[in-house]
Amino acid sequence: MPLQLGPLHELILYVADMQAQVGFYRDTLGLEVSYPAGLDDYSDQYWVVFNTGQCSLALHAGGEKRLGEDAPKFVFKVEEIASCREELIGAGVLMSEIHSPAPGVQVCDGRDPEGNAFSIESVTPNHHN
Numbered sequence: 001m002p003l004q005l006g007p008l009h010e011l012i013l014y015v016a017d018m019q020a021q022v023g024f025y026r027d028t029l030g031l032e033v034s035y036p037a038g039l040d041d042y043s044d045q046y047w048v049v050f051n052t053g054q055c056s057l058a059l060h061a062g063g064e065k066r067l068g069e070d071a072p073k074f075v076f077k078v079e080e081i082a083s084c085r086e087e088l089i090g091a092g093v094l095m096s097e098i099h100s101p102a103p104g105v106q107v108c109d110g111r112d113p114e115g116n117a118f119s120i121e122s123v124t125p126n127h128h129n
Helices: 018-028 081-090
Strands: 010-015 032-035 047-051 056-061 074-077 099-102 105-111 117-123
Touching: 010 018, 018 032, 018 047, 018 056, 081 105, 081 117
Parallel strands: 010 056, 074 117
Antiparallel strands: 032 047, 047 056, 099 105, 105 117
């Protein structure tokens, strides 16, 4: 009988500078810290979790080798990709041009302060993703 996995539950990203990474994901991308919530300084934390819907994003301290090269890339769904891209550029994030890898799908790529890749994606209704 084949293994049956459930839905993706958590994505762990190893980071070297926790404070900078929390600042990026919380303040620049607007994600909500679910654990530990409400701190002003996250620099001494080893585990910080963001509420991102069905799959949480967890930052794990101690990353130091090949940052941004071996790390996973994560994708955030957005309603209006062009305006979201402009907001990110306005916040100092380097973003690629918007491209369409498949019919009805628009994607724009960026990098966090440690070089980890992320994308924003808009999907036209009636297309999967």
